[in-house]
Amino acid sequence: MAMGKPLRIFFFSDWRIQSLELAEKLIQSIAPVDIIVYGGDDVARFAPPPEIPATMTIADRTYFPESFIPLDEMSDVLLALSEQMGQEPKASCTGRELTLRQMFALYRDPSPANNWLTKFAQYAHYGVLGIIGNDGDPADRAVLHAPGVRDLHAKPTIIENVGFLGIEGAISNGSRNAIGLAEEEVREHLWTSLRHLEASPERLIIVTHTPPAGCRLDIGIRFGFEYLGSEALKNFILEYQPALVLCGHCHNRGGKSALLGSTLVVNAASDNTNPRHARAALIELGESPTVTWLTPPPGLTGPDIGPKRAATLASYGITQLEEILENSAVRTAIQFSTVRTARLRTYIRAQAENTPVWLERPELPKQLLFYDVETGLNLGGVLGQPQEPWIIAVSDGTEVKQWAVPEEDRKRRRTMYREFLAYVHAHPKYTLCSWSGSSFDERMVEAGISRWDSKRLPVWNAVPKLDLLRALKRCLVLPIAGWSLKEVATWCGFAYTSDLDGFEVGLHYEEYRASGEPLPFEEIARYNVEDVRALALVAERLLQISPNVTNSKRFGWNWNWLTKTKKKQ
Numbered sequence: 001m002a003m004g005k006p007l008r009i010f011f012f013s014d015w016r017i018q019s020l021e022l023a024e025k026l027i028q029s030i031a032p033v034d035i036i037v038y039g040g041d042d043v044a045r046f047a048p049p050p051e052i053p054a055t056m057t058i059a060d061r062t063y064f065p066e067s068f069i070p071l072d073e074m075s076d077v078l079l080a081l082s083e084q085m086g087q088e089p090k091a092s093c094t095g096r097e098l099t100l101r102q103m104f105a106l107y108r109d110p111s112p113a114n115n116w117l118t119k120f121a122q123y124a125h126y127g128v129l130g131i132i133g134n135d136g137d138p139a140d141r142a143v144l145h146a147p148g149v150r151d152l153h154a155k156p157t158i159i160e161n162v163g164f165l166g167i168e169g170a171i172s173n174g175s176r177n178a179i180g181l182a183e184e185e186v187r188e189h190l191w192t193s194l195r196h197l198e199a200s201p202e203r204l205i206i207v208t209h210t211p212p213a214g215c216r217l218d219i220g221i222r223f224g225f226e227y228l229g230s231e232a233l234k235n236f237i238l239e240y241q242p243a244l245v246l247c248g249h250c251h252n253r254g255g256k257s258a259l260l261g262s263t264l265v266v267n268a269a270s271d272n273t274n275p276r277h278a279r280a281a282l283i284e285l286g287e288s289p290t291v292t293w294l295t296p297p298p299g300l301t302g303p304d305i306g307p308k309r310a311a312t313l314a315s316y317g318i319t320q321l322e323e324i325l326e327n328s329a330v331r332t333a334i335q336f337s338t339v340r341t342a343r344l345r346t347y348i349r350a351q352a353e354n355t356p357v358w359l360e361r362p363e364l365p366k367q368l369l370f371y372d373v374e375t376g377l378n379l380g381g382v383l384g385q386p387q388e389p390w391i392i393a394v395s396d397g398t399e400v401k402q403w404a405v406p407e408e409d410r411k412r413r414r415t416m417y418r419e420f421l422a423y424v425h426a427h428p429k430y431t432l433c434s435w436s437g438s439s440f441d442e443r444m445v446e447a448g449i450s451r452w453d454s455k456r457l458p459v460w461n462a463v464p465k466l467d468l469l470r471a472l473k474r475c476l477v478l479p480i481a482g483w484s485l486k487e488v489a490t491w492c493g494f495a496y497t498s499d500l501d502g503f504e505v506g507l508h509y510e511e512y513r514a515s516g517e518p519l520p521f522e523e524i525a526r527y528n529v530e531d532v533r534a535l536a537l538v539a540e541r542l543l544q545i546s547p548n549v550t551n552s553k554r555f556g557w558n559w560n561w562l563t564k565t566k567k568k569q
Helices: 021-028 073-085 101-105 116-122 136-142 183-198 231-240 306-315 320-324 328-334 338-353 411-423 438-452 452-461 468-473 485-492 502-515 521-543
Strands: 007-012 035-038 056-058 061-063 128-130 149-153 158-159 163-167 204-208 244-247 257-261 262-266 281-287 289-291 368-374 390-395 398-404 431-434 464-466 566-568
Touching: 007 021, 021 116, 021 281, 056 073, 073 101, 101 566, 116 128, 116 149, 128 136, 128 163, 128 231, 136 149, 163 183, 163 338, 183 204, 204 231, 231 257, 244 281, 257 438, 262 289, 320 328, 368 438, 368 502, 390 411, 390 521, 398 411, 398 438, 411 438, 411 452, 431 438, 438 452, 452 464, 464 468, 468 521, 502 521
Parallel strands: 007 035, 035 128, 128 149, 163 204, 204 244, 244 262, 368 431, 398 566, 431 464
Antiparallel strands: 007 281, 056 061, 158 163, 257 262, 281 289, 368 390, 390 398
């Protein structure tokens, strides 16, 4: 798309549990931009409830913020609040008592000074374009009718000769969507908006809460594996090839982009379980769009410090871990016991020296077989049965053996497990070693053998096993915050060549099972082998400096491993 100066767009979506202050910081980090785009859901958060007074008197009765209001007084309080605020409550509250604070939360302060989207608009030349998502209330559209903010579903627009149109809600699938559209409604809305804009498709940007079908950005897992994308939107994109599509809705696909035909589709849905996993992008629309994912400030991280404790520490103005050790009131506020405080002190030391610190002498087997498995995703719904491995890699430190059977074929799966067990039993003095913290690999292999070759279960149960992550976390503090194998192995010097992770592998496999999508087998096989090699390197590098080891080589392995992986399919 030939243009002069590129349009700079800040795009985010599904800001369900992330802080509004964080959104502003990310915008400020790249401001000024031309446009800020919000892809929907939890729009009401951007207009918080009115400030609650210390006391409130209604019909000669005085209420406090945390006072529960008796059911027979609720209607009087609701009527008074509605008259005072000039609006109806955003949800029904019949049948149960609420506090005054909870009743205030049923309303929104419509003043521009209280609307965060209006506040964000000051950082953009053309303000904020937004849509509501599928979770919420139709009344939430009012949040988008504020100074500097435009409801793009209701009012498509043209900015610098580029057309913008919006599609709110999600594809109707029963009661799960408060705001739902049928495919025919999506199709009609696209046509109506395009005619209204009179814009050429190649100069069109579609902002849609629901992703288009057909580009792997529309996979939902919350209620079981399912495709949530719009076929009507997909067909429109393939026919007209707009410049850009911005979407959200599918939280596990946030932070990713893909091509649909020649159209770039960007999903910026933020994580709905961890507030630290915030997704936002700077998109520059020039000859072709480019996407730069913005990295949120890391905040305080350390042993036993998750998002909630980090938020509490921020409220106390704590910016350094050392400050926690100096302030007993802060330690009390975050419930840091003597044990947690000692672990934090050790972590600070480990970081300062950039070396692991052992808390106690580890008692571990001397000979280890390292293994790693790949499975589908453990989900609810149709594909919710326990998962079992379809690919297994194992190594004794001199070679890597691998078996892979994607098909759920009884004979081939049974053969895979039998050959794996035979390899293990060819190393009778070894302990089988994995890395998960939950004995994941052990449990998944057990599930697979139970399903395909149950007579071999006693053989599997007799194999000595070790979850190295679980063992090390009890007695070791690392100078890094995370304990994922990829993080620890990278710190130890292992260089991964694959960008995959276990979740992405599982997602690929669920697509293969559900719709026959081809597996990127070579990439997955390489990732599986690299995890085995990474685990072996972690064990060697960490255990060779453990308190009960004096020689420089804990196991004496040959690290010139085979460059070719032996696979059986």
